Amino acid sequence: MSWKWQKRGSLNVLTLPKWEAEGIDLGFSTRVGGVSQVPYDSLNLGLHVGDDATAVLENRQRWLDQAEVPWSRVVVGEQVHGTKVLWVGEEDGGRGIRALETAIPAVDGLLTRSTVGLMAFFADCVPLFFYFPDIKAVGIAHAGWKGTAHKIGQGVLECLEQAGGRPENAWVAIGPSIGPCCYLVDENVAAQFRANFSQTPFLAKQEDGHYLLNLWEANRMTLLEKGVRQENIDVVEACTAHNPEWFFSHRRDGVRTGRMTAWINRRSTRLDARGMSGTR
């Protein structure tokens, strides 16, 4: 297992040391260490789930403190279970971090060649983290069953190609989400996967006609299909529904629950940061 829990200040952060060594800060949060009250206890980072906004902003402050990134250098998209992917840059810094209204509208994948941090929010959906060494870019995508069925991971890789990079050089990490142990879906959902995949080994039919769906494997297959190398895909294999002490889960807890964040930030050196502030 190449993933590691890191204690950073009061928070626990799931990270990939291999990415860190490349100057990429990749993190996934837990529900522990925040100020939100039941049922959002306690590190709820989602502003859209009915929690007290003051508590959410304090929780976001704690996250940004451990990441050592200011509010003005974070970009958040409005996630809509779609497949739209967008490039963002320095000029988008601050969008969506303090208020839903300023988020990049209707986008489930964000990419950047800048050193702004990208933040997306999750309860059971799959976070996909991207690092493209050949064009020095990073990205994040929100892949629930809809995004997975419609291959949002390939959408991200198409943006990479348009920017002159190659999927063979891409690194991808598949973070915690509801796992194949817990994710029961019905025939309608299964049918959408069959419509988009030539093979569906990630659907396990149950006696009652439902299916256990392995979103990690479905996403891994879409990445391999587009040319990502097997050895460049890390799958954390942690189930959000299975670990109530660590994770919120929409399937387990219902609508009124919190959100973890998936975070990625291509680090600037201190010298870079000074140079950039000088040119503004």
Ligand SMILES: [Zn+2]
């Ligand atoms: Zn599970």
